[in-house]
Amino acid sequence: MKSKKHLTKILCVVPVVLLIIFLVLMFTVTSKAETIDDYAYVISNGEAQITQYNGSETDVVVPAEIDGYPVTIIGDFAFRDCSSLTNITLPESVTIIESNAFWNCSNLISIILPDSISSIGDNAFFHCESLTSITFPDSLVKIG
Numbered sequence: 234m235k236s237k238k239h240l241t242k243i244l245c246v247v248p249v250v251l252l253i254i255f256l257v258l259m260f261t262v263t264s265k266a267e268t269i270d271d272y273a274y275v276i277s278n279g280e281a282q283i284t285q286y287n288g289s290e291t292d293v294v295v296p297a298e299i300d301g302y303p304v305t306i307i308g309d310f311a312f313r314d315c316s317s318l319t320n321i322t323l324p325e326s327v328t329i330i331e332s333n334a335f336w337n338c339s340n341l342i343s344i345i346l347p348d349s350i351s352s353i354g355d356n357a358f359f360h361c362e363s364l365t366s367i368t369f370p371d372s373l374v375k376i377g
Contacts, residue, residue, distance in 0.1 A: 267300070274299050282306035289317045291340075297324035307334045309354070316340055319363075325349050330357050339363060348372050 266273050271288030274281045281302040283295065296304060303326040312318060313336045322345040323330075332354030335341060341358075343366035352375040358364055369376075 269299055272296075272299060274304075276300070276302050280305040282308050283311045284308040285310075286312045286315060288315075291317055291319045293318060293320070294322045295324055295327065297326045305329065306331060309333055310336055312336075312338055314338070319343070321345070323347050323350070328352070330354060332356055333359060335359075335361055337361075342366060346370055346373075351375065353377070 266275050266284060268274075268287075271286055271290075272283050273285035273287065274283050276282075279302060281299040281304045283299075283304060283306070285308075286293070295307070298304060304324060305326055306329045307323065307327060309331045310333045311331075312321070312334060315335075315338045317340065318335075318338050319340050320343045321335075321341065325347040326349065327347055328349050328351050330346075330350065330353045334354065334357045335344070336356065337360040338358075339360060340363050341361045342363050344358075344364070346368065348370045350370055350373055353373065355377045358367075
C-alpha cells in the first residue's frame with residue numbers, strides 16, 4: 234500500500250516537472266534577442282520584432298525581413314534616443330508600432346508609414362519635436 238501511494242505521488246510530480254522544463258525551453262528559444270547589422274530583434278511565431286536600433290544613420294530604411302522572417306513589429310523603445318535619425322521608412326511587412334517606439338528621436342523629421350500599419354502604441358513619437366511629415370494610412374485602426 235505504501236509503495237502505491239509513493240508511485241501515485243511520483244506520477245503526479247513528473248508531469249508538472251516536464252511541463253516546467255518545456256515552458257522554460259520554449260521561452261528561451263522564442264525570446265532570445267539576436268542582433269544583425271544595427272538591429273536587435275526577437276523571433277516569435279515566425280515573425281521578427283525589432284527591439285532596438287543601434288545605428289547612427291540619419292536616413293534609415295527598416296528591412297522587410299531579418300534572417301528570413303518578416304519584420305512585423307517595431308517594439309517598445311526600439312529607436313529610443315536616436316538623435317541622429319532624421320528620416321525613417323518602414324516596410325509593408327510592419328503592422329504594429331509599439332508604445333514609445335521612437336521616444337526622444339529629437340531630430341526625426343519624417344516617417345513613412347506603410348499601408349499595412351494597423352496599430353500605433355501610446356507615445357510612439359513622444360519628444361519627436363522635429364517631426365513635420367507623417368501620413369497615417371487608412372489601415373490604421375488604433376492609436377494609443
